[in-house]
Amino acid sequence: MHPSRRDNGSAGEPRPAPEGPPALSVDNLRAYYLMHYFGVEREVRAVDDISLVVRRNEIYGLAGESSCGKTTFLKTIAAAVRPPLTVVAGSVRYGFLDRDIYALSPAELSAIRWKHLSYITQGSMNVLNPVRRVRQSFIDFAYRHMRLHRRAFFAAVEQHLRRLHLAANVLDAYPHELSGGMKQRVTIALATICRPEFIIADEPTTALDVVVQKDVLAMIREAQQQIGSSMLFVTHDMTVHANIADRLGIMYAGRLVEEAPTAEIFTKPMHPYTAHLVASLPRIGEQSRKKSLSGAPPNLAAPPSGCRFHPRCPLTMDVCREASPALTTLAPGHRVACYAASPLVKPSATAERAAVPTPRAEPVGLVQ
Amino acid sequence: MSGDLLEAGHVTKSFAIGGLFGRGHFNAVDDVSFTVQAGRPEILAIIGESGSGKTTLARMILNTLAPTSGAIRFRGEELLEVRGRKRRLDFMRQVQPILQNPYEAFNPLRRVDRYLYASAVRLAGAQSQKARDEAVDAALQKVGLSLAEVKGRFPHELSGGQLQRTAIARALISSPALIVADEPVSMVDASLRMSIVNLFQRLRDELQVSILYITHDLATAYYISDRVIIMQKGKVVETGPAREVLIHPQHPYSILLKESVLSPDDVGRGRLTLEHDGEAMRLERIVR
Numbered sequence: 001m002h003p004s005r006r007d008n009g010s011a012g013e014p015r016p017a018p019e020g021p022p023a024l025s026v027d028n029l030r031a032y033y034l035m036h037y038f039g040v041e042r043e044v045r046a047v048d049d050i051s052l053v054v055r056r057n058e059i060y061g062l063a064g065e066s067s068c069g070k071t072t073f074l075k076t077i078a079a080a081v082r083p084p085l086t087v088v089a090g091s092v093r094y095g096f097l098d099r100d101i102y103a104l105s106p107a108e109l110s111a112i113r114w115k116h117l118s119y120i121t122q123g124s125m126n127v128l129n130p131v132r133r134v135r136q137s138f139i140d141f142a143y144r145h146m147r148l149h150r151r152a153f154f155a156a157v158e159q160h161l162r163r164l165h166l167a168a169n170v171l172d173a174y175p176h177e178l179s180g181g182m183k184q185r186v187t188i189a190l191a192t193i194c195r196p197e198f199i200i201a202d203e204p205t206t207a208l209d210v211v212v213q214k215d216v217l218a219m220i221r222e223a224q225q226q227i228g229s230s231m232l233f234v235t236h237d238m239t240v241h242a243n244i245a246d247r248l249g250i251m252y253a254g255r256l257v258e259e260a261p262t263a264e265i266f267t268k269p270m271h272p273y274t275a276h277l278v279a280s281l282p283r284i285g286e287q288s289r290k291k292s293l294s295g296a297p298p299n300l301a302a303p304p305s306g307c308r309f310h311p312r313c314p315l316t317m318d319v320c321r322e323a324s325p326a327l328t329t330l331a332p333g334h335r336v337a338c339y340a341a342s343p344l345v346k347p348s349a350t351a352e353r354a355a356v357p358t359p360r361a362e363p364v365g366l367v368q
Numbered sequence: 369m370s371g372d373l374l375e376a377g378h379v380t381k382s383f384a385i386g387g388l389f390g391r392g393h394f395n396a397v398d399d400v401s402f403t404v405q406a407g408r409p410e411i412l413a414i415i416g417e418s419g420s421g422k423t424t425l426a427r428m429i430l431n432t433l434a435p436t437s438g439a440i441r442f443r444g445e446e447l448l449e450v451r452g453r454k455r456r457l458d459f460m461r462q463v464q465p466i467l468q469n470p471y472e473a474f475n476p477l478r479r480v481d482r483y484l485y486a487s488a489v490r491l492a493g494a495q496s497q498k499a500r501d502e503a504v505d506a507a508l509q510k511v512g513l514s515l516a517e518v519k520g521r522f523p524h525e526l527s528g529g530q531l532q533r534t535a536i537a538r539a540l541i542s543s544p545a546l547i548v549a550d551e552p553v554s555m556v557d558a559s560l561r562m563s564i565v566n567l568f569q570r571l572r573d574e575l576q577v578s579i580l581y582i583t584h585d586l587a588t589a590y591y592i593s594d595r596v597i598i599m600q601k602g603k604v605v606e607t608g609p610a611r612e613v614l615i616h617p618q619h620p621y622s623i624l625l626k627e628s629v630l631s632p633d634d635v636g637r638g639r640l641t642l643e644h645d646g647e648a649m650r651l652e653r654i655v656r
Contacts, residue, residue: 065557066528180418209417209584211628236558239587239630266632280562281632282587284614290591292563296527 021095023198023230024054024077029090031076034083044301046072046085048254049348051327054198056095059224059231061245061262063238063277065297069254070234074200077101077232078117079109095230096197115145118196120188120220122203127187128175134186135171142193157193164189164223181212188220195227203235217244238277242266247333250274253298253308256327260334270330270341272313307338315340323347371444373406373545373578374429379438381424396424398602399438404546404580406443409572413581413593413610415625421602422582426550429580430465431456442546461491464539468551470531474523480531481519484508484538491542507537510575511567529560536567540575547571548580553588565592586629590614598622 028051033044046069054060064070075081077092079101091100096116101109121127128137138157146153158168166185175183184204191199204220205213221244224231233245241248242262249259250273258271269275280290295312298304304311310320319339326348327337339345381397398421404412416422427433428440431447440447442463450459467473474480481504488494488503505515511533518526518534526534532552539547549568553561565588571577583589589596589610596613598606598621606619617623 065560210586210625210630211417214628214630217630238558239632242632243630277558278632280558282562282565282591283631283633284587284590284626284629287591290562290566292560292566296530 022053023056023058023095024232025093026053026077027051027091027093029073029076029092030088031072031081031090032086032088033072034086042301045303046254046300047076050090050251050254050256052249052256052259054230054232056230057228058246059221059233059244061241061248062232062234062251063236063241063248064251065236067297067300068251069300070236070251071202073251074202074232074234078113078119078200079104094198114141114196115194116196117198117200118191118194120191120199120201120204122206127190128183130175132174133171134173134175134178137186137190138171138193141190145194160193161189163226164192164219179212181208181216184208184212184216185219188216188223192223192227192229195229197229199224199229199231201231201233204233205240206235206237213240220244238281250277253303254300255308255324255337256335257309257337258335259327260331264331264334268334270334270336271309271338272315272340273309309338313340319347371406372403372441373443374404375441375444376400376402376425376429377439377441379425379428379435379440381421381428381433382436395602397421397428397435400425400599400602400604401438402597402604402607404578406545409576409578410594411568411572411579411581411592413583413589413596414599415583415586415589415596416599417584417625419601420599422599423550424602425599426465426548426580426582429548430463431459457491461542462544463546463548464542464544466532466535466539466547466549466552469555470528470535471523471555473535474531476523478522480521480523480526480534481515484518484534484541487538487541503541504537507540508534510540510571511537512563513537527560528556529563532556532560532564533567536564536571540571540577543575544577546578546580548582550582551584552581554583554585561588568592586614586625598625 028049029047030045030049031047033046035042050073052060062070062073072085075085076087079092081087087102092102093100094117097112104112128134129140142157143153146156148156157171161168161170164185166189170178170182170186178186188204201220205216208216217240233241235241245262247259248262248265250257250265250271252273258265258269258274265274266278269278276291276293280292282290293312298308298311306322307313307320307324310316313320317339324347325337325339325345327335328342328345329335330342330344336342337345379397379400380395382393382395385392385394402412404410414422414425424433428435431450434448442459447459450456474483484504484507485500488500492503494500494503501515508514508518513530513533517530523531553564556564568579568581569592572579581589581593593610595608596610597604598613598619600621606613606617606622613622614626617626
């Protein structure tokens with residue numbers, strides 16, 4: 001019925017981990033908002049020492065509540081950093097690049113964007129020009145990367161839309177003529193038209209309702225499988241992660257606190273925050289009372305000492321208040337940063353390093 | 369007290385679409401009837417996808433929009449007849465809204481406590497500063513906050529969950545009998561969602577407030593509500609006790625809704641399938 005579905009025979013089944021370099025490897029990344037107003041320095045540690053690897057052909061889910069630094073992390077790995085956000089330390093390497101993304105010149109960066117690294121945003125209206133037809137958005141984003149003549153370019157666009165089961169006449173619609181779900185589908189088509197190696201998806205289904213959400217998720221996964229790219233999928237909705245991600249990382253207050261294959265996160269969570277997230281999911285057919293977490297997410301300008309989760313944690317020990325736990329591998333592919341999970345978890349080097357003045361990448365002209 | 373707290377009888381709201389030529393009508397809410405009994409507080413969930421007329425119905429219940437036909441009665445009094453400042457204030461005291469997005473409900477340039485004080489003065493009749501503080505603090509205590517935490521703060525200084533709880537506290541100041549909550553948790557983080565939902569349950573059990581919980585999230589609706597109404601394109605397609613309807617839905621649309629709910633039990637690469645044919649059909653209509 002749909003020949004495009006058959007060219008990827010493995011659709012639906014998890015594939016064996018492919019060999020070769022990872023699609024994305026992030027090492028000890030720190031990105032702070034550095035502000036100095038009137039001689040007072042203030043720093044907000046939105047991304048604090050995050051290391052992770054996204055394998056080829058994998059959907060890596062990143063979960064965490066709002067203001068835990070998810071979006072800052074995405075900006076940092078997309079090299080879309082503007083003051084006051086500053087990358088203080090660490091490296092971001094992609095499989096398609098031979099060096100760190102921060103070593104690129106602006107022109108080189110602009111050449112890889114959308115062609116190799118693309119982005120599905122939460123609000124599709126932020127991407128589609130409201131006063132031009134959808135056709136114009138495709139020209140704006142993809143025309144220069146495709147290096148095709150206009151007629152061949154539109155033939156390619158229409159073929160791509162057909163592959164994603166969209167009618168070609170969406171190109172002639174204005175964004176306001178499309179429903180929310182259709183707009184989100186158009187942005188997915190837009191993000192995958194150049195067959196990028198890496199796709200970043202930032203809460204792509206949060207604003208949609210249940211029926212549409214399921215279709216859009218199915219489309220994201222089908223597109224990802226067709227073009228064989230890797231994906232970093234960010235949302236706070238754990239049920240979405242359960243249905244789309246291969247591996248899952250849980251972020252809390254700027255740090256990665258747990259990382260494991262999705263099934264393991266849901267069946268054997270080791271960090272108390274993860275355990276809470278999983279336990280508090282409402283299910284149809286189950287009515288036992290769900291506990292909610294007390295307290296509020298910490299202010300990243302003045303984070304709690306030690307483990308950042310300790311003021312809200314049911315398992316707090318003395319050591320939690322003093323030193324922050326390092327992300328430790330406790331089972332194959334399962335990393336946790338919690339003293340209560342295992343005695344193997346040791347304090348990270350962060351505590352000592354924080355005493356030394358933090359190395360600054362370069363003094364960007366902040367306030368002038 | 370006996371009788372009905374809220375009674376909607378054959379309510380229809382139609383909007384005119386198109387210009388001078390080819391003028392048409394579009395029924396956002398089409399012949400909807402339901403009742404909420406007085407003296408027996410309950411949580412009634414109204415479920416439907418976007419465009420199903422949930423919000424239009426909420427606005428008619430809040431008396432900011434008049435139905436085209438049919439009548440909504442609150443304690444036996446028709447809402448169209450609630451005119452004049454005094455009667456209108458009296459109605460507002462008893463029926464209060466909670467909006468979807470707390471960040472949009474509060475003006476970012478205005479301190480949050482100003483809204484609370486304004487409600488205390490206008491709706492609870494608190495004249496002195498002391499009475500105002502007491503009324504506001506009492507309402508905030510009910511939602512697990514205190515005046516000291518909120519006083520003098522701007523919306524950006526509170527977290528989303530705190531802000532939504534402040535919005536609920538504001539609605540509670542006048543001790544309403546009915547709260548209309550329009551998608552109160554869809555913009556709140558998953559970890560805070562349960563704290564809001566548990567709060568609704570407490571309001572029903574301890575403060576005897578009836579709640580109209582408008583949502584598209586079937587899982588939380590199952591978790592807290594007593595009865596559900598499922599709407600599609602303005603019409604009620606199924607109604608009944610929450611457990612029964614959500615576990616054994618009868619109408620095809622209710623079944624579709626239930627099947628679309630992603631379950632955390634499908635861990636891994638769950639059960640996502642595309643339904644292209646239905647979508648292509650929808651597209652033909654949307655694109656001219």
